[in-house]
Amino acid sequence: FGRTSAFGEISINWTSDRLTSTRVVYDTVAHESLDMTKTNFGYPNSSSTLNTDPKVSEHAIVLSELSDGTTYYWRVVSENSTVAIGMEKTNRTFTKDFSTPFTPVGLVQVPLEVNC
Numbered sequence: 001f002g003r004t005s006a007f008g009e010i011s012i013n014w015t016s017d018r019l020t021s022t023r024v025v026y027d028t029v030a031h032e033s034l035d036m037t038k039t040n041f042g043y044p045n046s047s048s049t050l051n052t053d054p055k056v057s058e059h060a061i062v063l064s065e066l067s068d069g070t071t072y073y074w075r076v077v078s079e080n081s082t083v084a085i086g087m088e089k090t091n092r093t094f095t096k097d098f099s100t101p102f103t104p105v106g107l108v109q110v111p112l113e114v115n116c
Helices: none
Strands: 002-006 009-020 023-027 056-063 071-079 083-085 089-092
Touching (some): 009 071, 023 056
Antiparallel strands (some): 002 009, 009 056, 023 071, 071 083, 071 089
16 A cells, blocks of 8 residues: 655555565556566665564555655565565655646635625
């Protein structure tokens, strides 16, 4: 489960059926297949590996210092004696682009008549 938690951040949580470490690999382009011969399975970015001792089954990690308004493709990586890699997921970070003015939808301006 991933969610955009703040500007430049994505929070990712998952549960494993065994006690494992916690890590996420990510990129700004999709990876249809994994390259098991490359570091990070072909993804150019990786979080630090957390929860190595003791290992856990409830995982939480925050990817930070990401570009605003950008879609990120990511996979969870859980390791003990074997490596389990999740399916690719996506999240888009918040944007700070305020160049488009906010236009409320469904609001109508009604003249106000005051009788004294």
